[in-house]
Amino acid sequence: MTTTPARLVRAEPGPPYEISFDGLPVPARPGQSIAAALWAAGILSWRTTRYGGSPRGAFCGIGTCFDCLATVNGRPNRRACLVPARPGDVITTQKGTGHDDLAV
Amino acid sequence: MTTSPSEPGTPPGAARGVTPCDLAVVGAGPAGLAAAVTAAGLGLRVTLLDAAEHPGGQYYRHPAPGLRAARPQALHHHWQTFARLERRLGAHSATGRLRYLPGHHVWSVLPEQPTETGESSQAPVAAPAQAPVWRLHTATVEGAGAGRVPEDGDQDAGGHGDERPVTVRARTVLLATGAHEHQLPFPGWTLPGVVGAGGAQAMLKSGLVLPGRRTVVAGSGPLLLAVATALSSAGATVPAVVEAAAYPAYARRPAALLRNPGKLAEGAAHGATLLRHGVRVLTRHAVTAAHGTGRIEEVTVERLDRDWRPVPGSARRIPCDALATGHGLVPQLELATGLGCATRHAADGTPALALDDEQRTSVAGVWAAGETGGIGGAEPALAEGELAARSVACALRGIPLPPRAAVLRGRRDRLRAFADTMAAVHRPGEGWTAWLDDDTQVCRCEEVTAGAIRQAAGELGAHDTRTVKLLTRAGMGWCQGRMCGPAVARLAGGAPAPDRRPLSCPVPLGHLAGLPGDGPPAPAQPPDRSGPPAPEDR
Ligand code: FES
Numbered sequence: 001m002t003t004t005p006a007r008l009v010r011a012e013p014g015p016p017y018e019i020s021f022d023g024l025p026v027p028a029r030p031g032q033s034i035a036a037a038l039w040a041a042g043i044l045s046w047r048t049t050r051y052g053g054s055p056r057g058a059f060c061g062i063g064t065c066f067d068c069l070a071t072v073n074g075r076p077n078r079r080a081c082l083v084p085a086r087p088g089d090v091i092t093t094q095k096g097t098g099h100d101d102l103a104v
Numbered sequence: 105m106t107t108s109p110s111e112p113g114t115p116p117g118a119a120r121g122v123t124p125c126d127l128a129v130v131g132a133g134p135a136g137l138a139a140a141v142t143a144a145g146l147g148l149r150v151t152l153l154d155a156a157e158h159p160g161g162q163y164y165r166h167p168a169p170g171l172r173a174a175r176p177q178a179l180h181h182h183w184q185t186f187a188r189l190e191r192r193l194g195a196h197s198a199t200g201r202l203r204y205l206p207g208h209h210v211w212s213v214l215p216e217q218p219t220e221t222g223e224s225s226q227a228p229v230a231a232p233a234q235a236p237v238w239r240l241h242t243a244t245v246e247g248a249g250a251g252r253v254p255e256d257g258d259q260d261a262g263g264h265g266d267e268r269p270v271t272v273r274a275r276t277v278l279l280a281t282g283a284h285e286h287q288l289p290f291p292g293w294t295l296p297g298v299v300g301a302g303g304a305q306a307m308l309k310s311g312l313v314l315p316g317r318r319t320v321v322a323g324s325g326p327l328l329l330a331v332a333t334a335l336s337s338a339g340a341t342v343p344a345v346v347e348a349a350a351y352p353a354y355a356r357r358p359a360a361l362l363r364n365p366g367k368l369a370e371g372a373a374h375g376a377t378l379l380r381h382g383v384r385v386l387t388r389h390a391v392t393a394a395h396g397t398g399r400i401e402e403v404t405v406e407r408l409d410r411d412w413r414p415v416p417g418s419a420r421r422i423p424c425d426a427l428a429t430g431h432g433l434v435p436q437l438e439l440a441t442g443l444g445c446a447t448r449h450a451a452d453g454t455p456a457l458a459l460d461d462e463q464r465t466s467v468a469g470v471w472a473a474g475e476t477g478g479i480g481g482a483e484p485a486l487a488e489g490e491l492a493a494r495s496v497a498c499a500l501r502g503i504p505l506p507p508r509a510a511v512l513r514g515r516r517d518r519l520r521a522f523a524d525t526m527a528a529v530h531r532p533g534e535g536w537t538a539w540l541d542d543d544t545q546v547c548r549c550e551e552v553t554a555g556a557i558r559q560a561a562g563e564l565g566a567h568d569t570r571t572v573k574l575l576t577r578a579g580m581g582w583c584q585g586r587m588c589g590p591a592v593a594r595l596a597g598g599a600p601a602p603d604r605r606p607l608s609c610p611v612p613l614g615h616l617a618g619l620p621g622d623g624p625p626a627p628a629q630p631p632d633r634s635g636p637p638a639p640e641d642r
Binding site: 002003004005006007008009010011012013014029030031032033035036037039040044045049050051052054055056057058059060061062063064065066067069081084 | 155162167168169170171172173174175176178179284285294296297298299300302303304305306307308310311312313314315316337338339398399426548549551581582583586587
């Protein structure tokens, strides 16, 4: 039996609920942040940078680096490592400042 | 869940009417928790403020209750200590002596000026005649509001899941704001899958997730062994721990080692776990590049000379799907420097608060404990928190320190000596900048390259972080230089300067507008006066 973080601490979370990332369903465990749910699904990047357009995801994991910004339920600039995942949350890749629709 | 009342939406003016508590503790990590429960036990009325939803700070970070972990201690050393502190926190909260406010991010601490009488536009006197009352401004973060960067024109402060301002008044303040990770850049460190070593640890402890199945752990400092141990115990393959320093350097400082046998035992325990999981530990080596398209696929590892310069011809590649990297920790000092607290350079070169024998900062009425006074880990933090609380109690009562303080001071000094040894051993060698090519991004937020910074520091004549920042925007982005600051300082040829950030976290403009003297107060809500009863024995 392969070890997993959940087995290590004998976690028995309730049934996972569904959030979505760029249209694809992703399961989240009660109590997980959005970043944790995405990592668990093997997703490591969910924004692109303003100048280079390069992919980024969680880096510091504690709310300090702002690399994990995501658009959550239509609102950009949410730190995915701090925001708890809620059933039905719609996460989309954040491009640039998250306000590219306003760009002139 | 807390049942402690807060002061919802208390406008700054109204806050004057609320009796200040004796001590406000900022941060509920080891130092803050120890301080808060000690002070409450000594009869002080204490308010403990913390940005996180659960107590423990980064060190005692643990799975959210929803994950129902039966054995959270599997990811921790000394879990019993935390369990005891948490019980005392609960007991003091129940009696009302301690008010615990989780989800409250303190973004500013200010002395209340005596001339400030609501409407007065008179310039405040330079220094208050008597001890000031401190005002701690917080943004509450709850539920879906957590983690959001406030935007201009935010309309919904106070709405569901969003931030609202809360002000706490206190006679004394204890800053236990901890630290964040120290990062040194290298080519490819912005690739997805490259994560902070502390970040990987934090995500594992709280969310029970791993960044990848095959994770190289690299950088410098004792945290690397702890992270590698945790990752491999949780099922990841760790092909190597890559440590830039040389462990034998510890042996050159035998006194600090011999006085701290517990530390040796801890190191040995990590070593045994790593051995069991077949983890190689390479010392005097560094990951000098990460490679991949779209995400990390392998790393280049090179041997280092004494100055951390790569030894030519020593490069080899290790395939992996994640890299956890970090070079120790940096004290989090915004609130302290905002108050004008004096700093010093710690043994690892990072700025830390200058503290006296009783954990007092240079500003009267403000104490500090834990990593704010220099990186040392949980054990000195616990001793310092307790010592600071005793010092505060004695100061407020005008009595001398009890004999117990000497014991705490002794313990602190012994543990601090070890921390200094560690810091000196792992202090980055000057040669690490040789890892960078001109295209390496140093500032992750603003995507500023090493080439641009070198140009600013060379041709353009910038000699400090601030000038480089003005010329290149390095450190001007979302994280305010928390990730790139030390690296930029080094590239500019200077030493890392203490943080000077006006705000310690993103704050909606509406909160700032509500500050005294800066416009009308926030919409009034009746201040909550049903707070805990003041104890009689003071
Ligand atoms: S990962 Fe750094 S802020 Fe979220």
